[in-house]
Amino acid sequence: MWPCSDSKFASVSTSEVMLFNRLSRRHFARLAGWSALGLSTKSAEAGQIGSSVGDRQPNSNPPASFPSDFIWGTATSAYQVEGAVNEDGRGPSIWDRYAHTRGKILDHSNADVANDHYHRYKEDVQLIKAMGVKAYRFSIAWPRVFPEGTGSPNPKGLDFYNRLLDELLANGIEPFATLYHWDLPQALQDRVGGWVSRDTSKAFADYAGYVAERLTDRVKHIFTINECSRFLYAGYGSGLDAPGLKLPQPVLNQALHNVALGHGLAVQAVRAHGRAGTKVGPAENVVVCVPAIETAANIRAAEIATRELNAGYLTVMLEGKYTDGFLAYAGKNAPKYTAEDLAIISSPIDFVGLNVYIPNHYIVAADNPSGFDLVPFPATFPHMDSAWLKVAPEAMYWASRHVAKLWDVKSIYITENGASATDEVAADGNIYDVDRIMYLRNYLTQLQRATSEGVPVHGYFLWSLMDNFEWVDGYAKRFGLYRVDFNTQRRTPKLSASFYREIIERNIVV
Numbered sequence: 001m002w003p004c005s006d007s008k009f010a011s012v013s014t015s016e017v018m019l020f021n022r023l024s025r026r027h028f029a030r031l032a033g034w035s036a037l038g039l040s041t042k043s044a045e046a047g048q049i050g051s052s053v054g055d056r057q058p059n060s061n062p063p064a065s066f067p068s069d070f071i072w073g074t075a076t077s078a079y080q081v082e083g084a085v086n087e088d089g090r091g092p093s094i095w096d097r098y099a100h101t102r103g104k105i106l107d108h109s110n111a112d113v114a115n116d117h118y119h120r121y122k123e124d125v126q127l128i129k130a131m132g133v134k135a136y137r138f139s140i141a142w143p144r145v146f147p148e149g150t151g152s153p154n155p156k157g158l159d160f161y162n163r164l165l166d167e168l169l170a171n172g173i174e175p176f177a178t179l180y181h182w183d184l185p186q187a188l189q190d191r192v193g194g195w196v197s198r199d200t201s202k203a204f205a206d207y208a209g210y211v212a213e214r215l216t217d218r219v220k221h222i223f224t225i226n227e228c229s230r231f232l233y234a235g236y237g238s239g240l241d242a243p244g245l246k247l248p249q250p251v252l253n254q255a256l257h258n259v260a261l262g263h264g265l266a267v268q269a270v271r272a273h274g275r276a277g278t279k280v281g282p283a284e285n286v287v288v289c290v291p292a293i294e295t296a297a298n299i300r301a302a303e304i305a306t307r308e309l310n311a312g313y314l315t316v317m318l319e320g321k322y323t324d325g326f327l328a329y330a331g332k333n334a335p336k337y338t339a340e341d342l343a344i345i346s347s348p349i350d351f352v353g354l355n356v357y358i359p360n361h362y363i364v365a366a367d368n369p370s371g372f373d374l375v376p377f378p379a380t381f382p383h384m385d386s387a388w389l390k391v392a393p394e395a396m397y398w399a400s401r402h403v404a405k406l407w408d409v410k411s412i413y414i415t416e417n418g419a420s421a422t423d424e425v426a427a428d429g430n431i432y433d434v435d436r437i438m439y440l441r442n443y444l445t446q447l448q449r450a451t452s453e454g455v456p457v458h459g460y461f462l463w464s465l466m467d468n469f470e471w472v473d474g475y476a477k478r479f480g481l482y483r484v485d486f487n488t489q490r491r492t493p494k495l496s497a498s499f500y501r502e503i504i505e506r507n508i509v510v
């Protein structure tokens, strides 16, 4: 940990001096990055001290790298950043309706304007480039492309993504597109009940095929659906997210099946209509099961738990069947389906995208029929600015390792990881989000642990490029590498933007 081999014998005061120097050196090393990102350097210069103690590199062993072809990315989604909800023929989505319903959004906001990314995308591409980020995961708004959900396409809506793609590629940034990030056309909700009907699964496939045919000359990686489990349970079960329904369990389970079916049909549509070689897969918020203590028995129990607790999503997509545990638990409320449905749902995919933020459960082995127990979370478990966002870096390691091992997955992308923080603006105008940096540093260390063991994680998308509309939290929770002033639309890089830039440049955790 300390720079010198004899450091463990050093007095506390010497250690403190060394640490101060080390921080100071790193601070200055970052200056190039800061100015490139437009950050103020005045306060940093004022902190300079002269000493030879800190001239050594912090670590005499070469730091552990990520694979040389590792893809460093960042992510957003259409409804959260685009704004321009009434422009160029876009139809309304369930989130427009929901955000405009009194009392649904914490700060009474909506995403009519959001980050105005629809008009400022060129500026935003430069924000990506300034960090040296190599790939950008964005989502396509279904209601821009098919304002009614089905029927006549709206070429002007698709044109926005043509412009965005051209701008990304002109700047050397690889586009990764998500087809569904929760903004269902309101017309489909009104006409058929949204995901309660398999008509929506079929409509999704038609939209997927239409997009694939027109964009896969430039987009080589497509994610079907973002976080099936989250939007389904929150939107149709608890009623917390759009469309705000609290459906009975059998209907909810059928909707769950329809979402998985929609994923499979979309995979097939991308294969049928996209250019040869287009890669496609889901972006799922895998239920992360962490062994409470890393014993062989607990690790095995956590694997069993992972398979069972993801039964409706990743497990059925990757195995082509619902687990016995899932069917027994659902009982008479289980979804109705055919063998053909299961074959569609498990259509071969090219990679698995994982959104990893939290440990959903700590697991211990148990002498019971399931083979595992869930350990309760103590009230003191630390979290970031969102109450749900528990800080447990090892979730990153276990999520990717379990998925690779359980289903022999050959390619994984971490499609989201990031943190909300309060992001106060300091007197010098900078945002010193060292709490977000702490979160990221530790999660990335665990990701490096995974890649160094051969877990095939090929890329990482940091959520998010910039602060944006955080669903029911409105603009009250900030996840960005860039701060956004939603009154002026000014974007300001946070310290974490410099941190990420440094990581990408050196391909190690810094």
Ligand code: PNW
Pocket: 077, 080, 226, 227, 230, 285, 355, 357, 358, 388, 416, 463, 470, 471, 479
């Ligand atoms: C993801 N949880 O949502 C979404 O894909 C993003 O659109 C969103 O902005 C981001 O994470 C941050 O919230 C999640 O409760 C929402 O575990 C909630 C949870 C996980 C992901």
